[in-house]
Amino acid sequence: MSAFQELVSRYHQKIFMVILGFLRDREDAMEVAQETFFRAFRKIKGFQGGSSFYTWLYRIAVNMAIDAQRRHKRTPLEFRETMDGAFEEQNEVEKDPFSDLHDKELRENLIVAINGLTAEHKAVIILRTIEGLSYKEIGKILDCSEGTVMSRLHYARKKLQVKLKAFLP
Amino acid sequence: MMRCDDIREVLGAWLDGELRQADAEEVRAHLAGCPSCGEERRQLEGLQKALQDTFHAASTSIAFDSFWRGVERRINQKRFWYEDALGWVRDVWTPPQLAWSVPIAIILLLLGMFSVENFLPGLRTGIPRNNFAAVESIDAFGRNVAVLREDETKTTIIWLYQNQEGDDESTGEKSETSSSF
Numbered sequence: 001m002s003a004f005q006e007l008v009s010r011y012h013q014k015i016f017m018v019i020l021g022f023l024r025d026r027e028d029a030m031e032v033a034q035e036t037f038f039r040a041f042r043k044i045k046g047f048q049g050g051s052s053f054y055t056w057l058y059r060i061a062v063n064m065a066i067d068a069q070r071r072h073k074r075t076p077l078e079f080r081e082t083m084d085g086a087f088e089e090q091n092e093v094e095k096d097p098f099s100d101l102h103d104k105e106l107r108e109n110l111i112v113a114i115n116g117l118t119a120e121h122k123a124v125i126i127l128r129t130i131e132g133l134s135y136k137e138i139g140k141i142l143d144c145s146e147g148t149v150m151s152r153l154h155y156a157r158k159k160l161q162v163k164l165k166a167f168l169p
Numbered sequence: 170m171m172r173c174d175d176i177r178e179v180l181g182a183w184l185d186g187e188l189r190q191a192d193a194e195e196v197r198a199h200l201a202g203c204p205s206c207g208e209e210r211r212q213l214e215g216l217q218k219a220l221q222d223t224f225h226a227a228s229t230s231i232a233f234d235s236f237w238r239g240v241e242r243r244i245n246q247k248r249f250w251y252e253d254a255l256g257w258v259r260d261v262w263t264p265p266q267l268a269w270s271v272p273i274a275i276i277l278l279l280l281g282m283f284s285v286e287n288f289l290p291g292l293r294t295g296i297p298r299n300n301f302a303a304v305e306s307i308d309a310f311g312r313n314v315a316v317l318r319e320d321e322t323k324t325t326i327i328w329l330y331q332n333q334e335g336d337d338e339s340t341g342e343k344s345e346t347s348s349s350f
Contacts, residue, residue, distance in 0.1 A: 030239070154182070161216055
């Protein structure tokens with residue numbers, strides 16, 4: 001196994017999940033994730049080592065996901081259908097965490113609300129929620145300060161809260 | 170001391186464990202005695218849980234072999250130069266940079282027009298030019314000389330005249346068209 005192949009095997013799942021968070025479509029996410037690693041392969045000589053490899057890789061992935069999202073913008077309905085597909089597939093192997101109607105409604109509305117966020121707000125929500133990255137790490141990936149990350153997260157959550165007011169406990 | 174508005178602004182960061190210890194203590198103390206902010210905290214925690222559940226439920230593991238084949242295919246695939254150029258443009262012109270591109274484009278356009286006007290005077294740019302001739306020099310040693318040059322048609326007109334008292338008519342006129350001026 002080559003060194004690059006080793007890197008791909010280590011990070012492909014995480015990168016795929018981050019991109020899926022943006023695009024919601026598994027096939028699209030797969031394509032963009034593969035393209036991300038291809039870009040990384042082409043640029044790896046230019047990687048200065050100033051930041052950690054995964055920060056650098058995430059930056060490429062986030063930029064490509066935002067770019068892909070802009071190119072083929074999907075309607076909220078398509079988002080819902082794709083995510084429902086993801087849930088149904090998940091149910092085959094483990095118990096559905098959203099067994100009652102309220103949770104299903106919350107989930108559906110949450111997906112629509114996330115879809116309505118700006119790219120910057122969506123990026124901080126995804127990197128924080130899916131990857132559990134610190135504000136410092138998110139700042140490095142998005143090339144902004146920790147304070148900006150904190151502010152973006154605050155406003156992103158505020159927007160989601162307003163849209164989901166009727167569904168939140 | 171932080172007020173409710175300040176507390177709510179940093180509540181998310183507090184839940185994320187991203188506040189400095191002193192600030193975190195202040196938030197904790199405030200929450201203990203403020204039911205309104207306590208309610209806000211409960212809602213935020215509910216949102217966080219819903220987000221985590223949604224993303225977790227949608228998570229799916231992908232087989233490495235098929236993923237790697239896709240990456241490998243891209244690496245081995247011969248790409249046309251314009252695909253690389255397009256990729257470069259996409260990398261460079263991401264939104265923050267795009268915001269700068271408008272003023273930069275305007276500046277470059279103005280500089281370009283200025284250069285064309287000054288260094289390629291024969292090239293018309295569609296901008297109305299000043300069509301007036303200008304007096305360049307007047308020599309008053311014995312004879313009066315006036316040189317008028319007009320860039321647009323590359324025409325130079327030289328007047329030689331004697332300024333006699335009571336006679337202010339010009340006595341000579343020479344006109345030529347020359348590219349040497």
